[in-house]
Amino acid sequence: MNFAAEAEHNPIIPIWQEILVGGIAFAILVFVLVKLVFPRMEETFRARVDAIEGGIKRAEEAQAEANKLLQQYKEQLAEARTEAARIRDEARADATGIREDILAKAREESDRIIAAGREALQTERQTIVRQLRAEIGSLAVDLAGRIVGESLEEEARRRGTVERFLAEIGEGNGDSAAAGRR
Numbered sequence: 001m002n003f004a005a006e007a008e009h010n011p012i013i014p015i016w017q018e019i020l021v022g023g024i025a026f027a028i029l030v031f032v033l034v035k036l037v038f039p040r041m042e043e044t045f046r047a048r049v050d051a052i053e054g055g056i057k058r059a060e061e062a063q064a065e066a067n068k069l070l071q072q073y074k075e076q077l078a079e080a081r082t083e084a085a086r087i088r089d090e091a092r093a094d095a096t097g098i099r100e101d102i103l104a105k106a107r108e109e110s111d112r113i114i115a116a117g118r119e120a121l122q123t124e125r126q127t128i129v130r131q132l133r134a135e136i137g138s139l140a141v142d143l144a145g146r147i148v149g150e151s152l153e154e155e156a157r158r159r160g161t162v163e164r165f166l167a168e169i170g171e172g173n174g175d176s177a178a179a180g181r182r
Helices: 002-007 016-148 153-159 161-181
Strands: none
16 A cells, blocks of 8 residues: 555655755755856956956046146147247247348448449549540630630740639539539
8 A cells, every 4th residue: 555655646745855866966056056166257257347447447547648648748739839939930030130131231232332433423523524624724725826816825824824714613613503402
C-alpha cells in the first residue's frame, strides 16, 4: 500500500528529496553569483560610472579650458586691434609730418628759386640799362654832331654832358617807375 500511496501522491505537495536537491542547487548558485559574478558586475559598473563621470569631468575641464583660451584669444585680439589702431594713427601722424616737411621744403626751394630769378633779372636789367645808356649817349653825341655839323665827342667827354643827361633820364625814370608801382 505504501507503494500505492506513493503512486497516489498529491501534486500540490512537493517531494522532500526534490526540495532538498533544489535547495542545495539554489544555495550553490547563489554562492557562485555572490562570490564570482556580482563582484565582477560591480567592478564593471564602477568602471562604467567612473568612465562616464570621468568623461563628464574631463569634458567640463576641457570646456573650462576652451572658455579660458577663448577669453585669452579675445583679449589678444582686442589688444591687437588696439595696437593696429595706434600704429595707424602714428602712421597718419608721421605721414602728415612728412607731408608738411616736404611742403615746407618745396616752399623754401620755390622762394629760393624765385629770389635767384629776381636777382638774375635785376642784374640783367642793370647790365642792359648800362649798355643802353652807353649806346644812347654815343647815339646822342653822333646825332648832335650831325645836327651841329661838328664832332662833339671830345667836348662832350670833357664836360660830362652825356652822363648828366643820362643821370637826369635815370632820375626821371625812377620817379615815373615809382609812381607806376604805387
